[in-house]
Amino acid sequence: MAAINLSSSLRLIAIFSPKITLQTPSPSSPNFTLSNPFPSISLKTNTSKRLSALTAVKKLSEAEPSSVPVENSELSGVFPSNSGVYAVYDESDELQFIGISRNIAASVLSHRKSVPELCYKVKVGVVDEPDRTALTQAWKSWMEEHIAATGNVPPGNASGNATWVKKIQKKQDIRLTPGRHVKLTVPLEDLIDRLVKESKVVAFIKGSRSAPQCGFSQRVVGILDGEGVDFESVDVLDEEHNQGLRETLKSYSNWPTFPQVYVNGELLGGCDILSSMYEKGELTTLLKK
């Protein structure tokens, strides 16, 4: 068999470029293997349509409840760190609260700490391609289903109940310059370097921390918030206050994509690395250093 190296194999991703017209696998045959010299490479297309939240999320009655583990460290093994809706039940199987979260595992952990006596089992509905509308729609469908079945709003969702939802005042995103009208006396790279070196955790994201503009950035914010990290955030799409940041940051970090997360002055990586470390429990350890 012809030897293949990582570079030549991965370069095959270019065949999917819209500029090149090649037949991609049909839904009936999502896998195909290229002939020699690359027999160990498989290419797939994800043909699933992006369904609306209503069809993507199971009904509340169909979702399987999972017991909340006693050990907080076991939570990420039981509950996903994805965005979605979740329903919390007490020991008597009474529904207490239906919530929306960017990080379900982190939200359950938070409830486990604040109201352990009410947090016994949880049903989860992961929302793929989560935007605010899709999440709200999924939450609404679960609420309506519960109200239709019982005639009651879950106690935690009742007006005025502050047990489950705490209004967190989010930090403002950092602006590296006062605005594009101001001429910089210091190179942008130096401003980045200073921020990264002087802050424990910095996340360069697409969009603001309160409204991330891409799924990867949203996930990073969700994980850091869930871990209770006091982090700085910079919106790389803010061309008014961070003009040229995207290109400068790519060369500064030698990393081509966003988000980018820095811890203790060093690049930790992007969404994939952060997610991987979070799921293995390595992130908590690192952030305690």
Added chain:
Amino acid sequence: MCSSKRSVEIIDTSGGCGASFAVEIVSDQFEGKRLLERHRMVNTALAEEMKDIHALSIKKAVTPTQWQQQQESTNTPLTSQ
């Protein structure tokens, strides 16, 4: 696992428009390298393609040994042909 101890799986996650991809890679070139370095290797290998791709998610970048361990501990191993 193939004899060259390498496997690359490329998944088009864009629904067919070629804008976003996920990759899962098993390679002995990852041996002794931290996760950040492994991802750098992938990013470097795809430097040209990255100019046209909207999003690339590196789902796995593991050594053959790690892949073997993952395969034994889960029911969803990375496919390799």
